[in-house]
Amino acid sequence: MMISKKLNDTFNAQVGNEFGASMQYLQIAAYFDAMSLSNFATFFFLQAQEENAHAMKLLHYVLETGSPLQIPAIPQQKATFTSAEEAVTAALGWEKEVTRQIYNLMDIAVEEKDYISQRFLDWFISEQLEEVSTMENLLNLVKLAGEKNLLMLDNRVMSLRGPAAGAPTASE
């Protein structure tokens, strides 16, 4: 086992956090789907896919280091929203929370002089910058447009995902 018990436990917990984020995004996608805002829905379905890929990336890292995998119970996610602003605010809150969780993993890896884990986690830290900034942009636009004008925003929401829009890249 190439990583400590403490790091192993924290990586296992993070696998669950990423699956939880994926499920939360599915709920948000369902909210937008019910409002017939199809691009908003697609945006969040793709986010959900990305979070699933993050969980798998962490899961394979645990296995690669020869450590036991223990996926925790995933708490039930918030399923009802009263506005797009509330849903996107929840998504931004998630991303900030996940950033703290990744920082915590990095803090442990640094503390333990585990350079392999530090290098592995670098990718997640860069990814969080992109995720938080994308969600902040989306929240700004939702506030600017207002709930009545979301249909106009629906036409350009996918462009917020950047050049990789629509297709998760090989690294994800």
Ligand SMILES: [Fe+2]
């Ligand atoms: Fe993630």
Ligand SMILES: [Fe+2]
């Ligand atoms: Fe994310």
